[in-house]
Amino acid sequence: MHVSEQxxxxxxxxPDLPGLARRATLRDVARRAGVSTAxxxxxxxxAYGVSxxxxxxxxxxxxxxxxxxxxxxxxxxxxxxxxxxVISDVQNQFYxxxxxxxxxxxxAADHKVLIAPAGTTMESELAAVEGxxxxxxxxxxxxxxxxxxxxxxxIAAILPVVVVARGGAAEGYDxxxxxxxxxxxxxxDHLVGLGHRDIAHITLGWSGDxxxxxxxxRARGYEAAMRRHGLEDRIDIVTTAxxxxxxxxxxxxxxxxxxxxxxxxxxxxxxxxxxxxxxWARGIDVPGVVSVAGYDNSPIGMLAPISLxxxxxxxxxxxxxxxxLLLERMAGRTEPRSVLLAPTLVPRSTTAAPxx
Amino acid sequence: MHVSEQxxxxxxxxPDLPGLARRATLRDVARRAGVSTAxxxxxxxxAYGVSxxxxxxxxxxxxxxxxxxxxxxxxxxxxxxxxxxVISDVQNQFYxxxxxxxxxxxxAADHKVLIAPAGTTMESELAAVEGxxxxxxxxxxxxxxxxxxxxxxxIAAILPVVVVARGGAAEGYDxxxxxxxxxxxxxxDHLVGLGHRDIAHITLGWSGDxxxxxxxxRARGYEAAMRRHGLEDRIDIVTTAxxxxxxxxxxxxxxxxxxxxxxxxxxxxxxxxxxxxxxWARGIDVPGVVSVAGYDNSPIGMLAPISLxxxxxxxxxxxxxxxxLLLERMAGRTEPRSVLLAPTLVPRSTTAAPxx
DNA sequence: CTGTTAGCGCGTTCAC
DNA sequence: GTGAACGCGCTAACAG
Numbered sequence: 001m002h003v004s005e006q007x008x009x010x011x012x013x014x015p016d017l018p019g020l021a022r023r024a025t026l027r028d029v030a031r032r033a034g035v036s037t038a039x040x041x042x043x044x045x046x047a048y049g050v051s052x053x054x055x056x057x058x059x060x061x062x063x064x065x066x067x068x069x070x071x072x073x074x075x076x077x078x079x080x081x082x083x084x085x086v087i088s089d090v091q092n093q094f095y096x097x098x099x100x101x102x103x104x105x106x107x108a109a110d111h112k113v114l115i116a117p118a119g120t121t122m123e124s125e126l127a128a129v130e131g132x133x134x135x136x137x138x139x140x141x142x143x144x145x146x147x148x149x150x151x152x153x154x155i156a157a158i159l160p161v162v163v164v165a166r167g168g169a170a171e172g173y174d175x176x177x178x179x180x181x182x183x184x185x186x187x188x189d190h191l192v193g194l195g196h197r198d199i200a201h202i203t204l205g206w207s208g209d210x211x212x213x214x215x216x217x218r219a220r221g222y223e224a225a226m227r228r229h230g231l232e233d234r235i236d237i238v239t240t241a242x243x244x245x246x247x248x249x250x251x252x253x254x255x256x257x258x259x260x261x262x263x264x265x266x267x268x269x270x271x272x273x274x275x276x277x278x279x280w281a282r283g284i285d286v287p288g289v290v291s292v293a294g295y296d297n298s299p300i301g302m303l304a305p306i307s308l309x310x311x312x313x314x315x316x317x318x319x320x321x322x323x324x325l326l327l328e329r330m331a332g333r334t335e336p337r338s339v340l341l342a343p344t345l346v347p348r349s350t351t352a353a354p355x356x
Numbered sequence: 357m358h359v360s361e362q363x364x365x366x367x368x369x370x371p372d373l374p375g376l377a378r379r380a381t382l383r384d385v386a387r388r389a390g391v392s393t394a395x396x397x398x399x400x401x402x403a404y405g406v407s408x409x410x411x412x413x414x415x416x417x418x419x420x421x422x423x424x425x426x427x428x429x430x431x432x433x434x435x436x437x438x439x440x441x442v443i444s445d446v447q448n449q450f451y452x453x454x455x456x457x458x459x460x461x462x463x464a465a466d467h468k469v470l471i472a473p474a475g476t477t478m479e480s481e482l483a484a485v486e487g488x489x490x491x492x493x494x495x496x497x498x499x500x501x502x503x504x505x506x507x508x509x510x511i512a513a514i515l516p517v518v519v520v521a522r523g524g525a526a527e528g529y530d531x532x533x534x535x536x537x538x539x540x541x542x543x544x545d546h547l548v549g550l551g552h553r554d555i556a557h558i559t560l561g562w563s564g565d566x567x568x569x570x571x572x573x574r575a576r577g578y579e580a581a582m583r584r585h586g587l588e589d590r591i592d593i594v595t596t597a598x599x600x601x602x603x604x605x606x607x608x609x610x611x612x613x614x615x616x617x618x619x620x621x622x623x624x625x626x627x628x629x630x631x632x633x634x635x636w637a638r639g640i641d642v643p644g645v646v647s648v649a650g651y652d653n654s655p656i657g658m659l660a661p662i663s664l665x666x667x668x669x670x671x672x673x674x675x676x677x678x679x680x681l682l683l684e685r686m687a688g689r690t691e692p693r694s695v696l697l698a699p700t701l702v703p704r705s706t707t708a709a710p711x712x
Numbered sequence: 713c714t715g716t717t718a719g720c721g722c723g724t725t726c727a728c
Numbered sequence: 729g730t731g732a733a734c735g736c737g738c739t740a741a742c743a744g
Contacts, residue, residue: 021513023489026737036716041738049714065542071490072431072677073736076721080428082491091452103473115471131468134427135438135491157377242711244655260521273659280660299600302627304636305661382723392730397723405729429722432735 075136084132101319168212184221185345247274269294431492457675524568539699540577603630623648694699
């Protein structure tokens, strides 16, 4: 394949340098279009003050040179047109759904989305967030952040921030979440309605005790509902990791005791599935011997052979509305918003009336 | 809380500006340490040519000012210490596993990882890749890219690239994948061994026909194995989306015909699960009436009530080794590498001998 | 109103 | 070890 006359008007960029190719810069574009870089910049940003004729010449030069703006350079003075999403655990399908809600909204607003994996410790999470700030993101969506609220406020003083799936009114940033207390109460009510009294709860083992953390809220909702039903002496909370393995470990805890509870409400579907895996492996009938409920309505639980009773948070809507909130903030809003959505119960086949 | 003498040595950054807080720059650090910015830069990068005493003074100033390097500025001349991962579908658990393999390796090498969602079209995928280049990533991992190889070569001429889960030797970039032809052959052999002859295959509907695309390789492996067993007249390939819905649609195609095949090999677990969902909903016994096998060994398939026969690709190892390859390339290697791992069969309960 | 000139921002690099 | 130029898009300030 040889160089043809295409090379003059074609998509071939600026002459390559030894090693890696050089991309065309705005100066190249301006030179080719015979205008100043300022004018080219205006066209690039769709800014005010360029004649249609000039606009066209510049745009032509841009396509001819396959011009792409250098985000690093943009980040030095202006915007990067990129928002960052920090997610603790890419494995959890809930986060995927939030993401699917977010992405198209930002795409429609001409903003790229970049995702940072936050890991499972507070240090790694904070590092991920700081990395996003280093990259000069225009705004940040933090999904279930675990860091103290003071840290969130500090970050929010640097750039617009929306927190998803962790509630509580805040000063400098927006929050959007479903009512986790109400969600867990829905489960308890459902189980009590079926006739259960020995209902245990699985929560996430985490050093921080901030009441806005979703697993704390769910545990609170569980406790309050148990009290409301006069079952305060049956309150039984097991602490574990919020993962498949964590659910498995919780099952082992229950099995090491004299008797099983008749129902278990795990604070997350992943944990419920780990718990179920252990029960299935041991041939313990669910829901015959023990009922199991989760939280999140993850796609796995919908599969017929699993059919997990759970709570729907509307992850997609959470993501969509979070994106809207962040766009508003990036557009200048400074008054904080706190949105609380209502969860709904999704009763399926892992819960039933207890035996005798 | 008032300003104490801490302010002199403390973590409080540079005076805030109206609106959003300003972060300390390398100049602030240099000024505070009483050295030149060049020296401060050397300390920051761990570069050669600084005395231990100076190094210490600069590092002190950095912590005191909570200094963080501006990645945009770094991207203008040097490295960003960030690698980009482009992933087409965050919902597919295979990609999550690749990611879990990648992240710690880059973390250990002091590189941040940023993920871009590529969407499902070629345009959106290319846009995601270009966005990464715009951000001046030091290197790129592309997981199952769908764009033509010429595009990959073009990108690889700009920055180091490793392609995961799409094979074929290339000029300018590395590839690492499992042998997809062999993988689908494993499934066919397994099914034939059970006594099946009417074995159908589900592949991804996609306009591109590049033979290195994994679903093409799997279809090829299926066809070749069918031929090898003398079943060329039973070859039956259904084209659909590679998703839960896609599997569901494929089931509808099979059901609209006079008779079902006795076994279906879906090119991906997600599709197999969609297929199964339809069969379950209709009360079609699996594996009694029809055997079903997938590809990917995703966590869902491991759950006891699902227990999906599938192929293990070693997604985690794929990710780890891809990270190693990219680090090598970023360190200067230019000769391309192409790694091909061997897949393994994971026989479970969705496949069994056909009836009579 | 349209277009230009002349820095700016911040970490890196090169000549001294 | 230092000073100063550099990279590239953005933006006052200014000229036509």
